[in-house]
Amino acid sequence: MMPFLFADNANLEQRLPLYVRCVGSHEQREINRLGSGYPAHQLFLTRRGKGSFRIADGQEYGLSAGMALLMPAHTRHLYQPDSSEDAWNLGYIAFGGSAADGLLSEAEPVAVHTPNFEELWLKLEGIWHTIQQDREHAYDASRRMYDLLLAWMEGQYPAAKASRKIAPSDLPNSALQAAVQWMHDHQAERLLLSNAAKAAGYSVQHFHRLFVAGYGMTPQQYMLQLRMNRSLQLFKDYPGITVERVAEKLGMDASHFIRVFKRTYSKTPKQYALTGKPPKPM
Structure with a gap:
């Protein structure tokens, strides 16, 4: 488990094209944001167990082990664990910035099985450890967040990976x-x-x-x-x-x-x- 960490960006949010607001993982319980949603974009990763997300417009997404869900900012939603499961281990990261807004401003929630789940989880852990060690380390967290989003996109669009040159030590x-x-x-x-x-x-x-x-x-x-x-x-x-x-x-x-x-x-x-x-x- 990675206890909730709030990223202190030292007033850099207006200057960074991509920044992390908070990150963590825990045994998830019901969260109701049907009123106004959440002010930042969110990426959810299910490590174990099962849960569901319900969007205000009636759409519902199930999230089981190995799945990821990308939630654009201000999307009104509710999420809760499946009562038939012992625990829903959910990793999450909230992020914002002009780069994220440009990518997700017109997007809808997306829940998918991701073939590179372990890679995404390790990157999530890397961001958590970066912030835990130094809460003002906004630039490093921003770089890692960018890498996490690229990895998520590559998992959904494998052809994109061929156009991105990655040094062996990057991943x-x-x-x-x-x-x-x-x-x-x-x-x-x-x-x-x-x-x-x-x-x-x-x-x-x-x-x-x-x-x-x-x-x-x-x-x-x-x-x-x-x-x-x-x-x-x-x-x-x-x-x-x-x-x-x-x-x-x-x-x-x-x-x-x-x-x-x-x-x-x-x-x-x-x-x-x-x-x-x-x-x-x-």
């Missing part, structure tokens, strides 16, 4: 994506870099170098962020859960978990559990 390759998926699947276990490298089919040194180049952080730092995000979800889902129990579920020693949590969010897990307020990353 995470499938082997690296497999390693990242392995890390997501084993985040409650002690991470061994050699195992992650093995999942990618690389040597430890080569895997470490590719990961840092693609994600701007080491595999160990990425794994810690996954665990910190998961800890917030555990505190939210299980009120009264102990710090020791959360650490156990994350595969971490309790004292180590407390140190990392405080370093990440500037408060201890117990302080967060008592207040229930989302901590701000440092």
Whole structure:
């Protein structure tokens, strides 16, 4: 999970042709925007589960795992999870700017199965990590948002990909994506870099170098962020859960978990559990 992050663009919204307003992912509940819609364009990605979007004009779109929906700004809508599913894991990003307006001003909502879903999700994660590390990093987030939109378009219009020259280092390759998926699947276990490298089919040194180049952080730092995000979800889902129990579920020693949590969010897990307020990353 990627807890909601609002992007502080430091008054650059009027100068940037494309900017990110907010980004995140969570277990989605019903949201009703049938009154006036949302003031920014939105891209939704379903990781797991199933839900539906209902537009004010009566159109309805189902969104299941591997699907994406592009929602133009001010479109009046409502979305909710499918009651037959346990959870709807929905990733989302809201964006604006003259470049986005030019592309989407006359567009209608579009919900599609996307063949490059994993690529889109990794790019969404990359934007989230960029903003989490530096909320004033508007230019980098803008570049990444542009890359995400191009990737979305290429998934819908494969012919467009042939006209776009991409350096091999621009996109995470499938082997690296497999390693990242392995890390997501084993985040409650002690991470061994050699195992992650093995999942990618690389040597430890080569895997470490590719990961840092693609994600701007080491595999160990990425794994810690996954665990910190998961800890917030555990505190939210299980009120009264102990710090020791959360650490156990994350595969971490309790004292180590407390140190990392405080370093990440500037408060201890117990302080967060008592207040229930989302901590701000440092």
